[in-house]
Amino acid sequence: MIQGKWFPQGSDLSEALSVRSAVFGRGLDELDSQAQNVVVYLDEVPAASGRLWWQDGSFWLGDIGVLEACRGKKLGDLVLRLLLFKAQSHYAREVRLCAPPETEGFFSRLGFREARAAEQAVEMFLPGDEIELDSCKSCRKAGCPNRKES
Numbered sequence: 554m555i556q557g558k559w560f561p562q563g564s565d566l567s568e569a570l571s572v573r574s575a576v577f578g579r580g581l582d583e584l585d586s587q588a589q590n591v592v593v594y595l596d597e598v599p600a601a602s603g604r605l606w607w608q609d610g611s612f613w614l615g616d617i618g619v620l621e622a623c624r625g626k627k628l629g630d631l632v633l634r635l636l637l638f639k640a641q642s643h644y645a646r647e648v649r650l651c652a653p654p655e656t657e658g659f660f661s662r663l664g665f666r667e668a669r670a671a672e673q674a675v676e677m678f679l680p681g682d683e684i685e686l687d688s689c690k691s692c693r694k695a696g697c698p699n700r701k702e703s
């Protein structure tokens with residue numbers, strides 16, 4: 554079973570940090586006092602996490618990571634969508650992130666565009682009014698009963 558859980562500022566972040574340290578080799582930092590963390594569990598085990606914070610007029614997403622053994626099961630996609638849903642529910646004008654260049658395609662699937670690129674990281678943005686969480690819209694699965702052909 555897959556479940557998601559939010560950890561607001563001041564929460565016990567041990568489960569979010571177990572994923573963060575396994576994926577990024579980093580633990581608690583100053584940003585956690587301002588950020589909301591989200592954890593996705595696979596059969597009750599923390600498998601993926603990410604965080605969201607407000608800075609300089611934008612919402613920022615970061616540290617979206619999935620344990621290596623759990624990749625390719627759409628858990629990263631779920632973390633990203635949960636973070637975007639939270640930003641949208643706060644009427645985000647814009648969502649930004651910095652990510653390794655090799656993950657640019659993961660974010661551009663949901664509409665993120667490049668703001669600037671450097672060797673180590675690419676900064677991307679998504680206007681709040683372009684957040685689109687309906688995964689059916691971009692899915693071309695043939696014969697899907699969810700699709701209403703017009």
Ligand SMILES: CC(C)(COP(=O)(O)OP(=O)(O)OC[C@H]1O[C@@H](n2cnc3c(N)ncnc32)[C@H](O)[C@@H]1OP(=O)(O)O)[C@@H](O)C(=O)NCCC(=O)NCCS
Pocket residue numbers: 576615616617618619620623624625626627628629630631651652653655656657658659660662
């Ligand atoms: C990037 C990462 C979060 C993806 O998580 P994941 O759970 O393996 O990805 P998902 O299974 O949710 O993939 C969803 C979709 O994105 C695609 N995708 C996944 N990783 C991708 C990548 N690096 N580039 C382009 N597309 C990617 C998948 O093919 C899938 O496409 P589909 O819907 O057409 O089938 C994961 O690989 C990871 O933790 N990487 C290391 C940490 C990192 O670099 N984080 C990113 C920025 S902070």
